[in-house]
Amino acid sequence: MIPISDNFYSWKKPIITYWLIGINLAIFCWELKLDVSGQLGNFVNSWGIIPEQTNIAIANAIFYNSAAWIVVFWRLIALPLSLFVHSSFSQILGNLLFLWVFGKTVERILGQQRYLLLYLAAGVFAGMIQIFMEPKLSIPVIGANGAIASILGAYMMKFPKVKIDSILPLIIVFIPVEIPAFLYLFWWFIQQLFYGIGSLNISGGVTNLGYWGQFAGLVTGAALMRMVKR
Template sequence: MLPIRDHNPSEQTPWVTYALIAVNVAIFLSYWGLFSNPRAITLFFLDWGMVPVLVTEQGTWGTMLTSMFLHGSIMHLLGNMLFLWIFGDNLEEEMGHIRYLLFYLASGLGAGLAHYYAAPLSEVPTVGASGAIAGVMGGYLLLFPKAQVDILIFIVFIIKVIPVPAWLMLALWFAMQIFGGFGADPMTGGVAYWAHAGGFVVGAILTLPIFLRRGGARFWERTDGHPPHPEAEYSYQRTHIPRVRRRRK
């Protein structure tokens, strides 16, 4: 299950979301060459990624911030930026640019703390923007639970695009992080499930004051749980490329 777009792109330009994507891509490209040298990339992540045991023993709290802008592979980067692009613009429009940036950073720091407290003696470097983006998803769920999100479904060789309400997709994603967190050992690396879950909860909590100022449940009634502007109309166009049929002998 992979989200590819929502049906309510923002009416204002999401400058902060675009800037965050650009910064993450630029930083990744700046150390791209280190991936050809396993020792060099490991040392780089030990210096700039968040290593819980170093936070515990040396107080390297600043790496909770720097680790938010690092990624372990091109697919790691692309996946995170896709989620940020889909869910970030509406939240930025609702919060305002500066408040949204502070919200994003606070969600990422909250995610880092959640991962740290789950395994304070882990020696594995943690990198990625997914904790902060999980906060964006938590805020999106609170404000726009019925927004339509198109997701790709992969079933063996069948690929389908289907629209689902945001609450279904995001609630399922959050449940997967909780179950993954209980089923995985944070000391051995892999997916930082508790960072994802922690960022999601922090994002929802930080969005709660805005939700209440908008009227709480009355905000949902006014917007029917969607972003407060018309949905975009998507349609699939027929290709103009001619089909070549095989001749029968």
């Protein structure tokens, strides 16, 4: 299932959604350049969340050396930065497609400032959950999956039964259909099984945000939309 549009029209331009898509694409193009030059591994290690390193830095700062808080600070800075780094063509295309279809409507409802805050805060919160759930993970965690999940959660809280114009690909035939929005809540998690397609050559390995982190983002988005509705 490929979402195309929810057919909500407004004179308000989704400026933040445009910027988020543009920044993600620009950084992915930079990743492609680094991939060719063999420097992508260092870039991802610097920008990605590495739970094991983060937990070690926090432990050292608390129990051994207060100077280690500098390392903790940098590892925490990586939480929002990691939202803009992607490991494959399928991951960035999937994330940005969902951001475009569902994000522009959520932005119009929440307003630009609350929408941007939701995107960043939910993404950071999802990363923190990942650090807590997988404290021994030694490879970078990257991708905007948690932030996009929050947008999806907010949308589903407001419009669970809205019909989404979609395309259903069957081998070489593409069938236009209308699919209830809530079904994309399930498809969002299923489609990520295919996010390894078109992977970049990242030395040392990399992983996408786990389902616990994405569930945290989903709940965050739904909770904010519920508060706004009240």
